[in-house]
Amino acid sequence: MEIKKTEGTVNAERIIADSSQGLTDGQVRQRFDEGLYNKNTQPTSKSIKRIFYDNIVTLFNILNIILGLLVFYVGSYKNMLFLGVMFFNTAIGIIQEIRAKRAIDKLSIVSASRITAVRDGKKTQIKVDDIVLDDIVEFSQGNQIPVDSILISGECDVNESLLTGESDAIHKQQGDMIFSGSFVVSGKCLARVEHVAQDNYASKISAEAKYVKKINSEIMITLQTIIKFLTFIILPLSALLFLRQYFVPFDDSQTVTTLFGTMSEHFHDVVVATVASMTSIIPEGLMLLTSTVLAVSVVRLSQHKVLVQELYCIETLARVDVLCLDKTGTITEGCMEVADIVPYGDNERENIEDILCALTTSLDDTNATFTALRDKFGTSSTLKSDRVIPFASEKKWSGAHFPGSGSYIMGAAEFILKEVPQDLRQLLDGYSRNYRSIVIAHSDNNFNGSELPDDIRVVGIALLNDKIRKEAPETLRYFAEQNVEVKIISGDNPITVSDVARRAGVRNYEKYIDATTLKTDEDIQNAVEKYTVFGRVTPAQKKKFVVALKDRGHTVAMTGDGVNDVLALKEADCSIAMAAGSDAARSVSQLVLLDSNFASMPKVVAEGRRSINNIQRSSILFMAKTIFSILLALLFIFVKAPYPFMPIQFTLINAFTIGIPSLVLALEPNKDRIKGIFLFNIMKTAVPAGITIVVNIIFCVAAMRIFALSEMEYSTLSVLILTAISFMLLFKISLPFNPIRVVLFCLMNVGMLVGILCFRDFFGFNFFGFAPITWRLLLIFAVIFIIALNIYLLLNYLTKRFSPALEKKVEEKRRSKKNKNHVK
Numbered sequence: 001m002e003i004k005k006t007e008g009t010v011n012a013e014r015i016i017a018d019s020s021q022g023l024t025d026g027q028v029r030q031r032f033d034e035g036l037y038n039k040n041t042q043p044t045s046k047s048i049k050r051i052f053y054d055n056i057v058t059l060f061n062i063l064n065i066i067l068g069l070l071v072f073y074v075g076s077y078k079n080m081l082f083l084g085v086m087f088f089n090t091a092i093g094i095i096q097e098i099r100a101k102r103a104i105d106k107l108s109i110v111s112a113s114r115i116t117a118v119r120d121g122k123k124t125q126i127k128v129d130d131i132v133l134d135d136i137v138e139f140s141q142g143n144q145i146p147v148d149s150i151l152i153s154g155e156c157d158v159n160e161s162l163l164t165g166e167s168d169a170i171h172k173q174q175g176d177m178i179f180s181g182s183f184v185v186s187g188k189c190l191a192r193v194e195h196v197a198q199d200n201y202a203s204k205i206s207a208e209a210k211y212v213k214k215i216n217s218e219i220m221i222t223l224q225t226i227i228k229f230l231t232f233i234i235l236p237l238s239a240l241l242f243l244r245q246y247f248v249p250f251d252d253s254q255t256v257t258t259l260f261g262t263m264s265e266h267f268h269d270v271v272v273a274t275v276a277s278m279t280s281i282i283p284e285g286l287m288l289l290t291s292t293v294l295a296v297s298v299v300r301l302s303q304h305k306v307l308v309q310e311l312y313c314i315e316t317l318a319r320v321d322v323l324c325l326d327k328t329g330t331i332t333e334g335c336m337e338v339a340d341i342v343p344y345g346d347n348e349r350e351n352i353e354d355i356l357c358a359l360t361t362s363l364d365d366t367n368a369t370f371t372a373l374r375d376k377f378g379t380s381s382t383l384k385s386d387r388v389i390p391f392a393s394e395k396k397w398s399g400a401h402f403p404g405s406g407s408y409i410m411g412a413a414e415f416i417l418k419e420v421p422q423d424l425r426q427l428l429d430g431y432s433r434n435y436r437s438i439v440i441a442h443s444d445n446n447f448n449g450s451e452l453p454d455d456i457r458v459v460g461i462a463l464l465n466d467k468i469r470k471e472a473p474e475t476l477r478y479f480a481e482q483n484v485e486v487k488i489i490s491g492d493n494p495i496t497v498s499d500v501a502r503r504a505g506v507r508n509y510e511k512y513i514d515a516t517t518l519k520t521d522e523d524i525q526n527a528v529e530k531y532t533v534f535g536r537v538t539p540a541q542k543k544k545f546v547v548a549l550k551d552r553g554h555t556v557a558m559t560g561d562g563v564n565d566v567l568a569l570k571e572a573d574c575s576i577a578m579a580a581g582s583d584a585a586r587s588v589s590q591l592v593l594l595d596s597n598f599a600s601m602p603k604v605v606a607e608g609r610r611s612i613n614n615i616q617r618s619s620i621l622f623m624a625k626t627i628f629s630i631l632l633a634l635l636f637i638f639v640k641a642p643y644p645f646m647p648i649q650f651t652l653i654n655a656f657t658i659g660i661p662s663l664v665l666a667l668e669p670n671k672d673r674i675k676g677i678f679l680f681n682i683m684k685t686a687v688p689a690g691i692t693i694v695v696n697i698i699f700c701v702a703a704m705r706i707f708a709l710s711e712m713e714y715s716t717l718s719v720l721i722l723t724a725i726s727f728m729l730l731f732k733i734s735l736p737f738n739p740i741r742v743v744l745f746c747l748m749n750v751g752m753l754v755g756i757l758c759f760r761d762f763f764g765f766n767f768f769g770f771a772p773i774t775w776r777l778l779l780i781f782a783v784i785f786i787i788a789l790n791i792y793l794l795l796n797y798l799t800k801r802f803s804p805a806l807e808k809k810v811e812e813k814r815r816s817k818k819n820k821n822h823v824k
Contacts, residue, residue, distance in 0.1 A: 494535025
């Protein structure tokens with residue numbers, strides 16, 4: 001046993017154990033004590049604690065809790081109902097994230113949970129996490145390599161497609177490094193563990209993806225911008241409104257008793273009014289609606305085997321204009337298929353097929369080429385062999401001898417023939433552009449031991465290529481119809497990838513380039529627009545391609561399944577991983593296709609469109625409320641009149657004119673293409689309604705003074721006007737009406753009337769603080785409503801007249817901002 005020093009995370013002594021003995025128990029314990037074992041360092045999902053923290057400690061929740069405490073302090077407990085929206089919103093976010101966490105945690109980076117190691121001279125099964133540095137481990141066909149290791153005996157073929165993107169098997173022999181995340185295709189070997197945990201090749205790539213990525217969601221950005229703006233104005237606005245309302249003349253002899261002692265009734269009323277104003281400004285229902293709609297989308301997509309790990313990615317995928325695809329595992333199934341059989345010489349195709357059937361019946365090879373041949377020709381040949389020579393990486397051929405028929409061999413021409421004829425070489429060179437070719441040869445003689453027989457002649461050629469997923473052409477056609485540009489980014493040969501793109505139906509497949517020729521970032525910037533297919537791409541280059549596309553103003557989606565895709569997946573606006581791929585890819589992705597079925601992508605786009613269009617329509621109701629609430633708060637800072645609403649009244653109005661209608665409308669089918677800017681689309685409909693409400697509340701203040709209305713009558717009149725205009729807005733966004741919308745509109749009107757008429761004297765308790773509805777009050781309401789209707793129609797006409805030009809300018813400004821990085 002030899003000992004030497006090596007550099008690493010710790011200055012540890014390397015133990016070079018004999019391959020037949022392996023490490024001793026004492027040496028293994030020493031490695032554990034030094035931390036040199038294969039602890040899991042891959043990116044993982046959020047912890048439960050983090051999920052709760054992120055959903056509870058938000059600006060939205062903090063604002064609502066402060067306002068709720070103020071109402072609680074003055075003893076107006078019924079006016080705390082608005083907090084229910086906050087609790088529901090938080091619960092939906094927590095439940096969805098925990099659900100996604102549990103689903104993704106069931107998937108593991110290494111398929112096999114145990115591996116064979118040699119310790120104390122005996123072979124033993126150990127957990128992958130228990131592998132230590134310098135362990136002697138055994139790998140055989142079908143194993144996934146969990147740690148970087150150096151092969152010390154035996155030989156094997158390894159598939160490194162999850163690491164490099166290249167699907168061809170690589171032959172490994174003594175002294176070669178085999179990397180974590182790769183698979184043993186054939187052969188058997190012993191290897192010494194060279195790296196563990198974070199030092200593994202796969203872990204190093206994954207570690208580069210451990211950064212916080214800004215989510216590219218127009219809905220989320222819009223909502224966050226609104227919340228930030230409201231946060232900025234809500235404190236000074238509430239303070240000014242409180243002071244103005246407090247110093248309105250009042251009778252201080254009236255008091256109320258709360259848990260915190262006795263206070264003046266006027267102070268109680270002013271706090272309640274101020275909180276009512278502030279809660280109506282915050283579009284808390286919009287946050288709940290968005291979470292609910294997206295959560296419903298998550299459930300719907302789960303029925304199609306799509307795991308959503310980040311809510312807003314549903315929206316992002318519906319907005320993408322460039323889709324970057326990896327070849328292996330996305331467009332192709334990661335295996336081969338027989339494309340054609342070409343007779344050579346005077347041989348018949350049927351005879352060659354019979355020969356291949358006889359070989360697939362007799363041989364037990366498991367490499368990708370043989371598997372494709374067996375799937376094509378089956379194992380039902382009646383010919384019986386008396387000798388078989390299995391495939392070996394160093395020979396590159398396999399064969400069998402059949403008594404009375406001679407020996408048949410299949411494999412690489414240069415390994416089977418001593419000299420490849422010129423015409424055959426030209427033929428094979430011609431096929432090499434689009435196919436993997438193997439020759440089928442015959443000899444009348446038997447094998448010389450394990451060597452080829454004499455007098456070999458070629459009888460035919462089998463052409464194989466990557467098997468295209470059956471759903472890929474239709475899915476790619478769908479994205480082409482949606483004007484989404486497809487880019488194929490692969491580690492394979494660009495000519496091979498271009499042919500795969502052609503067979504899958506990718507537009508402009510002939511525009512391909514070898515990424516090794518792209519030396520600078522400027523080369524990549526120019527290439528991403530010019531070419532469709534990129535071959536020989538490194539993991540770092542994949543990320544640069546995504547960055548270059550984003551810099552040019554594109555919204556980019558990326559699909560992948562390997563460790564080599566992790567950096568690009570993390571950088572993309574929307575990332576999609578295949579469940580059959582690596583855990584590193586799944587962990588950083590926003591969407592995981594649980595059945596690795598590319599056909600699920602259009603369903604995600606359709607769900608995103610439904611969500612965006614319906615949220616946009618329903619958001620109009622919430623934003624109209626926010627607009628008029630801000631304007632009312634400003635108005636009552638200067639107007640010498642009490643604020644007309646209480647929080648409990650807003651709860652009633654919001655439920656029947658905003659909350660329930662918006663939820664029903666938001667869950668309707670909607671496959672319309674997304675048009676315009678989310679915020680602009682909302683504001684051009686919400687602003688006229690908001691202004692109309694404010695103007696007519698001014699009329700209510702005037703009516704209070706002209707007709708000497710009591711404060712309760714004034715408040716009730718304001719509620720009636722607000723309700724009427726809100727239903728006008730609901731009527732507009734419900735167009736065109738269908739049976740569901742007709743029923744919804746009628747039920748909401750009935751519900752609101754019940755609340756106003758029946759709950760005024762509910763078991764002797766005026767729950768909502770309404771005055772009796774008298775004929776005088778109804779007449780005043782009718783006059784103001786007619787005025788409101790005309791103002792609303794006028795504002796809508798002006799908006800329709802001038803908004804297109806304004807929207808065009810906003811769109812140009814946004815596009816210019818997107819291209820800013822590229823211009824630099």
